[in-house]
Every structure is written in C-alpha cells, then in structure tokens.
Ligand SMILES: Nc1nc(=O)c2c([nH]1)NC[C@@H]1CN(c3ccc(C(=O)N[C@@H](CCC(=O)O)C(=O)O)cc3)CN21
Ligand SMILES: CC(C)C(=O)C(=O)O
C-alpha cells in the first residue's frame with residue numbers, strides 16, 4: 156500500500172502517520188479512532204505495530220507501573236523518562252503525553268514551558284491537560300506556540316481530592332450543561348481532540364454531535380468518535396479495582412503467573428539452562444585447560 160519510509164527498518168507494517176488533521180478526517184468519515192496508553196518501549200511497539208491511531212503516555216503510569224495510589228505524585232521527570240522510551244518505539248501513532256499534576260497549575264508560562272519540554276526533550280507530538288473552562292487560556296497559549304493540545308473533561312483523575320473519588324461526572328442537568336460548554340470552549344481555544352472520561356453515554360453523545368473535533372471516550376459510551384483504555388487494563392495486568400468501563404482482551408496476568416511458576420521449577424530442578432542454552436570452549440582450549448602438560452610449551 157504505502158511505501159516504506161526512512162527509519163522504518165525492522166517494521167514490517169508501515170501504517171499511515173496519524174496527525175491532528177487525520178483524526179478530524181476520521182471523525183468526518185465516521186471511522187472510529189483507536190487509542191491506548193503505553194509507558195515503555197516494548198508495549199509501545201506492540202501498540203504502534205497493531206495500527207492503533209493514538210498512543211497516550213498517560214499519567215496513569217503512576218498507578219499502572221509505578222505503584223502510586225493516585226496520579227497526583229507523577230512528576231515531569233517521570234513523564235519525560237517514559238515518553239522518551241515510548242518515542243523510540245512509535246512511528247505511526249500520534250504520540251500524546253499527559254501533563255502531570257502541578258505541571259500546568261502554576262501559571263501560563265510555567266505550563267507552556269513544561270508542555271514544550273515534553274515536545275522538545277521527549278518527542279511528544281501533543282500534550283493532554285485535564286479540565287474545562289479553567290484551562291482554555293492554556294490550550295490557546297500552547298496552541299499558539301505550535302503545541303497541539305488534547306482536552307480531558309468529565310472524570311478527571313487529578314481532581315480526585317475535590318471530587319472525593321473516581322466518580323462519574325455530569326449526572327445533573329447543571330453538570331451536563333457545564334460539560335457541553337467546556338467542550339465547546341476547549342474546541343474554540345484550539346484543542347485537537349477531547350477525552351471524555353466517566354460521563355453518561357447520553358452526555359457523550361450530545362458533546363460528540365456538537366463538536367467538529369473528535370471525542371475520545373473512556374467510560375463514556377460507544378457514540379464517541381474514538382475509544383481509549385489503559386494498556387494494562389486490557390490484559391489484566393492491574394492489581395487494583397478495575398472500573399466498570401474496562402473490558403479484558405486477554406489475560407497476560409495468568410500467562411505471566413504460569414510462566415513464572417515454570418521458570419522457578421526449571422531452575423530448582425536444574426533443567427534450565429540446558430547444554431544448548433550454554434556457551435562452550437573450543438576443543439583446543441579445552442584440551443589445553445584439562446591436560447596442559449601434553450601441549451608444547453611454545454604454544455602456551
Ligand atoms: N489502570 C488504570 N486504569 C484507568 O482507567 C485509570 C488508572 N489506572 N489511573 C488513573 C485513572 C483512575 N481511573 C478510574 C479509577 C476508578 C474508577 C471507578 O472505579 N469508577 C467507578 C464509578 C462509580 C460511579 O460514580 O458510578 C466504577 O465503579 O466504575 C474510574 C476511573 C481511570 N484511570
Ligand atoms: C486513560 C486516560 C485518558 C488518561 O488520562 C491516562 O491514562 O492517564
């Protein structure tokens with residue numbers, strides 16, 4: 156189909172590069188946008204080679220791979236470190252990095268500087284920030300310095316202390332109206348897409364229909380222009396309570412558990428490693444080592 160591009164060595168597939176424009180084209184053509192998180196080179200390669208359109212280095216990495224109890228402790232340095240690893244793996248997907256809590260809350264200049272670090276030092280192609288009307292000035296400021304921004308409204312995990320838990324948002328008429336207004340304001344400020352998390356299906360349907368930019372849902376029903384989930388949730392690699400919106404697409408946890416048991420047993424029983432999994436000395440060196448007196452002195 157398309158030609159192999161420079162830098163594609165080792166990649167058998169060469170899917171078309173996702174861009175902010177191609178995401179909007181997908182919405183217009185009603186081709187669902189596929190999105191997933193990844194936090195490291197190995198999983199990002201799998202996601203990119205599977206043809207997923209958008210790859211998010213989510214601050215959920217704090218919970219999924221770093222063992223924090225919320226996303227709040229995640230730092231810019233951690234986001235940069237993981238985004239760099241993912242960058243080396245991704246060729247086709249649009250690479251989006253979450254801005255962590257505190258990195259966009261202390262003033263516009265600081266927020267833009269942090270967003271620019273994710274682009275400049277880690278290779279992100281867009282950043283994502285949580286919040287509605289209170290963030291539109293940041294969306295405009297980042298967009299004006301060439302940084303595409305993804306919005307994120309509804310259940311915003313960085314608001315966990317204010318909301319008192321990871322609760323579905325937009326259940327009252329007033330809350331629905333605020334969400335609809337926030338979505339429009341983010342679009343007007345230049346957002347390239349909006350993540351809708353933990354909102355009633357009917358609310359996501361209305362917002363999706365009212366926007367020209369795509370909505371990407373997580374716990375927001377099937378009418379969104381795309382869907383996103385956390386990689387580890389797809390494969391049962393999470394150890395905490397999983398939200399209602401998660402569907403398992405395989406059990407890597409069980410695969411790992413049985414493999415780990417087999418490994419432990421093989422080492423204990425001394426069946427691993429075997430001879431073909433070992434290196435060997437050459438015949439000559441081995442003979443010299445075992446019977447040095449049989450070899451002429453000058454050869455030693
Ligand atoms: N592994 C993982 N997956 C995620 O989707 C995820 C993270 N981590 N970390 C950051 C946030 C936290 N998220 C969460 C966590 C819990 C619920 C949850 O349990 N929600 C309730 C909703 C109850 C209600 O208000 O009706 C549920 O039962 O689904 C939702 C989103 C989503 N994000
Ligand atoms: C799943 C999404 C939308 C997210 O923000 C994250 O993974 O951090």
Ligand SMILES: [Mg+2]
Nearest residue numbers: 213214215253
């Ligand atoms: Mg996030």
